[in-house]
Amino acid sequence: MSATGIGASVRRVEDIRFITGRGRYTDDINQPGQVYAVFLRSPYARAHILAVDRSAAMDVDGVLAVLTGREMAADGIGDLPCGWLIKSKDGTDMRQPPHPPLAVERVNYVGEPYGVVIANTLAAAREGADAVMTEFEELEAVVSVSAATRSAQIHDNVPANRSYLWELGDKAATDAAFARAAHVTKLEITNNRLIPNAIEPRAAIGVYEPSTESFTLYTTSQNPHLARLVLSAFVKLAPEHKLRIVAPDVGGGFGSKIFIYPEETTVAWAARRLGRAVKWTGDRSEAFLADAHGRDHVTQAELALDAGGHFLGLRVKTIANLGAYLSTFASSVPTILYGTLLAGQYRTPAIYVEVDGVFTNTAPVDAYRGAGRPEATYVVERIVETAARELAIDPTELRRRNFIQPTDFPYQTPVALMYDIGDYEASLNKALRLIDYAGFPARRAASHARDRKRGIGFSCYIEACGLAPSKLATALGAGVGLYESGEVRVNPTGSVTVFTGSHSHGQGHETTFAQIVSDRLGIPMENVEIVHGDTGRIEFGLGTYGSRSVAVGGSALMKATDKVIAKGKKIAAHMLESESDNIDFDTGVFSVRASNRSLTFGEVAFAAYVPSNYPLDLEPGLSEKAFYDPTNFTFPAGAHIAEVEIDPETGVVVVVNFVAVDDFGKVINPMIVEGQVHGGIAQGIGQALLEHGIYDETGQLITGSYMDYCMPRADDLPSFIVDTTVTACTHNPLGVKGCGEAGAIGAPAAIMNAVTDAIGIKDVVMPATPERVWRACRGE
Amino acid sequence: MNVALTVNGEARALDVAPNTLLVEVLRNHLGLTGTHVGCDTSQCGACTVHLNGDAVKACTVLAVQADGAQITTIEGIGTPEDLHPMQAAFRECHALQCGFCTPGMIMSAIDLVKNSPNLDENAVRHGLEGNICRCTGYHNIVRAVLAAATQMGSRVS
Numbered sequence: 038m039s040a041t042g043i044g045a046s047v048r049r050v051e052d053i054r055f056i057t058g059r060g061r062y063t064d065d066i067n068q069p070g071q072v073y074a075v076f077l078r079s080p081y082a083r084a085h086i087l088a089v090d091r092s093a094a095m096d097v098d099g100v101l102a103v104l105t106g107r108e109m110a111a112d113g114i115g116d117l118p119c120g121w122l123i124k125s126k127d128g129t130d131m132r133q134p135p136h137p138p139l140a141v142e143r144v145n146y147v148g149e150p151y152g153v154v155i156a157n158t159l160a161a162a163r164e165g166a167d168a169v170m171t172e173f174e175e176l177e178a179v180v181s182v183s184a185a186t187r188s189a190q191i192h193d194n195v196p197a198n199r200s201y202l203w204e205l206g207d208k209a210a211t212d213a214a215f216a217r218a219a220h221v222t223k224l225e226i227t228n229n230r231l232i233p234n235a236i237e238p239r240a241a242i243g244v245y246e247p248s249t250e251s252f253t254l255y256t257t258s259q260n261p262h263l264a265r266l267v268l269s270a271f272v273k274l275a276p277e278h279k280l281r282i283v284a285p286d287v288g289g290g291f292g293s294k295i296f297i298y299p300e301e302t303t304v305a306w307a308a309r310r311l312g313r314a315v316k317w318t319g320d321r322s323e324a325f326l327a328d329a330h331g332r333d334h335v336t337q338a339e340l341a342l343d344a345g346g347h348f349l350g351l352r353v354k355t356i357a358n359l360g361a362y363l364s365t366f367a368s369s370v371p372t373i374l375y376g377t378l379l380a381g382q383y384r385t386p387a388i389y390v391e392v393d394g395v396f397t398n399t400a401p402v403d404a405y406r407g408a409g410r411p412e413a414t415y416v417v418e419r420i421v422e423t424a425a426r427e428l429a430i431d432p433t434e435l436r437r438r439n440f441i442q443p444t445d446f447p448y449q450t451p452v453a454l455m456y457d458i459g460d461y462e463a464s465l466n467k468a469l470r471l472i473d474y475a476g477f478p479a480r481r482a483a484s485h486a487r488d489r490k491r492g493i494g495f496s497c498y499i500e501a502c503g504l505a506p507s508k509l510a511t512a513l514g515a516g517v518g519l520y521e522s523g524e525v526r527v528n529p530t531g532s533v534t535v536f537t538g539s540h541s542h543g544q545g546h547e548t549t550f551a552q553i554v555s556d557r558l559g560i561p562m563e564n565v566e567i568v569h570g571d572t573g574r575i576e577f578g579l580g581t582y583g584s585r586s587v588a589v590g591g592s593a594l595m596k597a598t599d600k601v602i603a604k605g606k607k608i609a610a611h612m613l614e615s616e617s618d619n620i621d622f623d624t625g626v627f628s629v630r631a632s633n634r635s636l637t638f639g640e641v642a643f644a645a646y647v648p649s650n651y652p653l654d655l656e657p658g659l660s661e662k663a664f665y666d667p668t669n670f671t672f673p674a675g676a677h678i679a680e681v682e683i684d685p686e687t688g689v690v691v692v693v694n695f696v697a698v699d700d701f702g703k704v705i706n707p708m709i710v711e712g713q714v715h716g717g718i719a720q721g722i723g724q725a726l727l728e729h730g731i732y733d734e735t736g737q738l739i740t741g742s743y744m745d746y747c748m749p750r751a752d753d754l755p756s757f758i759v760d761t762t763v764t765a766c767t768h769n770p771l772g773v774k775g776c777g778e779a780g781a782i783g784a785p786a787a788i789m790n791a792v793t794d795a796i797g798i799k800d801v802v803m804p805a806t807p808e809r810v811w812r813a814c815r816g817e
Numbered sequence: 818m819n820v821a822l823t824v825n826g827e828a829r830a831l832d833v834a835p836n837t838l839l840v841e842v843l844r845n846h847l848g849l850t851g852t853h854v855g856c857d858t859s860q861c862g863a864c865t866v867h868l869n870g871d872a873v874k875a876c877t878v879l880a881v882q883a884d885g886a887q888i889t890t891i892e893g894i895g896t897p898e899d900l901h902p903m904q905a906a907f908r909e910c911h912a913l914q915c916g917f918c919t920p921g922m923i924m925s926a927i928d929l930v931k932n933s934p935n936l937d938e939n940a941v942r943h944g945l946e947g948n949i950c951r952c953t954g955y956h957n958i959v960r961a962v963l964a965a966a967t968q969m970g971s972r973v974s
Contacts, residue, residue, distance in 0.1 A: 057851070058849070061850075234951055288853075288915045288917030288918075320854075320857045543915030544914070742857070743856050756956050780954075
């Protein structure tokens with residue numbers, strides 16, 4: 038392995054600009070003559086818009102326009118679509134309410150935009166927005182997810198506020214498994230609503246060029262090509278070839294920047310209408326109100342076991358809160374990305390899940406780090422741990438008894454997925470060593486001696502990543518293919534510019550992808566430049582989410598790189614008077630097999646662009662594109678173990694140890710992978726102990742700032758012990774699985790299993806705040 | 818109102834509205850976009866700069882309050898060729914991912930180390946609780962600050 042090759046912890050290329058303040062985020066960009074947008078947002082969770090009086094706003098010095106959904110509709114701007122069609126168990130299509138970017142007659146969540154004020158300065162736009170007088174007729178809000186189907190109907194075309202009632206698995210076989218069970222464990226659990234909170238708020242600048250009737254939209258997107266596709270095909274902003282989307286440095290996403298939102302759409306439209314560049318930078322309060330939220334499930338689960346502690350069946354009924362509208366991928370999260378993961382790491386022969394997807398008068402809910410898989414893991418790993426306690430079997434032993442074994446792969450689960458490879462016991466064993474499980478009783482006794490409660494909790498998670506095989510995904514309702522594209526452009530002097538449809542918003546693509554290409558080509562990493570985030574420069578792409586970047590985007594680059602090498606062999610064969618089958622390529626050198634005749638990569642690149650001594654039947658140039666469509670999902674899996682200490686007098690939970698052993702397949706850059714795991718664990722601990730998006734009964738968000746929504750801070754978290762095991766993915770050329778979401782998927786169940794173990798109670802609702810824990814310790 | 822500042826060693830004279838924030842002056846008037854805005858309640862710390870040598874949240878300081886002050890931003894502590902030890906440690910320890918909180922985190926960390934002759938993990942974690950990072954889980958930030966503290970002359974345990 039070279040110092041920068043695959044497997045090396047290369048320090049990141051992108052860091053120099055970030056640590057010196059030279060990053061270029063959307064709000065850092067300014068356009069000549071730009072004007073500023075401030076959105077008019079609903080103060081009510083559900084209301085009719087009766088009248089919008091703009092006169093006072095238009096009198097504010099500097100205000101250029103007050104626009105509402107009516108003008109937008111009149112200009113032919115279409116609704117924001119949901120890209121994944123889910124069918125109910127009765128075969129009918131999910132119900133999708135109209136979702137205009139700016140509300141026209143009704144508003145359905147606090148913070149929903151219904152208009153925009155545009156002014157020469159941000160201050161004037163704010164003053165103008167304050168001066169708009171809007172008359173609302175407030176209606177009764179639907180807030181409770183459990184009561185949504187029995188509440189007032191929010192959308193005219195959605196009876197009972199139900200988008201779908203979806204099912205997966207064999208109900209009869211599962212019921213039969215319960216009929217013969219020796220033991221049934223039941224658990225009712227809540228997966229708390231989370232607000233993503235990338236530290237860079239969303240922002241956008243719309244630019245319209247009348248001479249070419251074309252748009253450029255600078256925006257905080259995880260997937261600029263998808264934004265272009267949706268804005269063209271559905272929103273009807275402009276034909277695709279007249280739209281350029283640039284997502285420059287993006288300050289975190291965690292899913293929340295996948296979606297096509299009202300604000301980005303509006304500034305592009307307004308730029309054409311006003312003939313000026315229009316800039317909007319969201320503030321944190323807007324992010325809380327109007328970024329898509331995550332999770333928010335209420336679930337009843339039952340696990341059937343035989344007398345030997347073997348799982349016979351799992352039955353799950355979930356109500357999933359979709360919020361007020363279907364966001365871009367909202368429908369798939371509590372279904373395709375949730376129900377399919379309920380087998381976990383276990384040979385449970387029969388599984389049946391039913392999901393009630395309901396609308397409420399709250400912000401739309403969509404993918405947030407893990408997206409469905411944390412929810413599935415929470416169900417499986419909480420109920421397995423609960424069963425172990427009920428049966429008085431060590432929770433690690435119960436898991437071992439039911440693990441899918443290495444010899445079982447490929448393994449077809451009863452919930453649609455085919456796992457390709459894994460070794461779950463290897464991860465668990467390593468994690469147990471790292472946390473010193475054998476020493477836990479002594480540590481617990483020491484805690485008790487100090488009047489503290491100590492608990493340990495396990496979470497053996499699995500996730501489906503590397504989204505996704507297009508044929509399978511589209512058969513399951515996806516409106517887009519989920520391949521990735523890449524281009525490896527060798528410049529005449531032998532340096533390489535790489536274009537990827539994947540997008541980095543913290544993951545470090547400029548480093549990892551350069552490692553992949555430079556390793557393959559045997560050239561210095563500094564000779565490779567990674568370009569991403571601009572539809573004007575990159576042919577196509579599906580972006581970054583679902584831990585897919587290296588597994589899908591990296592594989593596309595491998596394919597393109599191999600095409601470059603294949604063409605290089607033809608050029609070299611001609612120049613070396615041999616046949617391309619007789620040319621070897623190794624560490625940047627083309628050579629005739631069993632000879633001393635060779636050419637460097639740079640010499641071949643130069644010949645491709647100065648084709649004097651060159652094959653007649655070969656085009657000049659050395660630049661190759663590839664699309665990679667995976668043949669299966671990848672299945673990262675691992676064992677997370679948490680150890681907590683609780684002060685029963687205060688209810689404060691301290692995470693004293695956290696071990697994560699993950700099998701991500703082969704690893705390109707271990708340093709970056711560890712960083713991804715750290716961040717995921719922090720978000721998982723945040724969900725378990727701190728974070729909760731709360732609406733009151735009238736639909737007001739009462740956790741709408743960092744004063745109220747408890748973000749994990751440095752002093753809330755421990756240092757983590759992170760390690761890996763490796764079973765290489767069997768179906769992509771890099772053998773990689775994906776690492777971005779594992780921490781957020783595995784950690785919540787580990788923490789809550791530890792908290793409940795410490796207290797000696799079946800469940801504490803997440804987040805396990807000091808008040809809840811204090812009450813639980815008192816038996817309340 | 819007229820405001821005179823020394824920013825990263827350079828004298829700057831500005832005419833600003835009285836309600837202009839220091840962070841707006843830095844980003845919008847002076848083009849120093851390394852200082853970021855991540856919230857509107859003085860909680861996230863992405864806008865942290867040094868005012869007369871002390872870390873402040875530039876979203877909570879009026880430009881006129883800074884009249885006559887020495888301001889140092891992330892652009893003023895080192896260059897790609899000559900990094901501040903804290904900048905170097907952040908890169909070496911992979912203490913940043915998306916980079917958005919990073920300038921504020923580095924400016925806070927420098928202030929913390931400067932005012933802490935003795936540092937350990939716990940002190941770093943408490944010292945940085947005014948800066949929110951959503952990417953790293955803080956693990957590598959803590960490592961970086963302790964590594965830089967050694968370089969900067971603090972005693973680390």
